[in-house]
Amino acid sequence: xxxxxxxxxxxxxxxxxxxxxxxxxxxxxxxxxxxxxxxxxxxxxxxxxxxxxxxxxxxxxxxxx
Numbered sequence: 049x050x051x052x053x054x055x056x057x058x059x060x061x062x063x064x065x066x067x068x069x070x071x072x073x074x075x076x077x078x079x080x081x082x083x084x085x086x087x088x089x090x091x092x093x094x095x096x097x098x099x100x101x102x103x104x105x106x107x108x109x110x111x112x113x
Contacts (some may be wrong), residue, residue: 074105 071079080103088096 071103071106073107073110076103076110078107079103 080100082101083096083103086096
């Protein structure tokens, strides 16, 4: 059984691996700053708007400095 436990532990993502895909507060600030100066065509506006809303929500979920 020990061999299977070792394999299971290797296959399960660790907390650190999962967190590397989440943007930190500085990365969110950077993206939001750049996105405010983007030029869009009409058909791109809705998806851009929804993306910015998600980024803003993630940013606001971080504790205040």
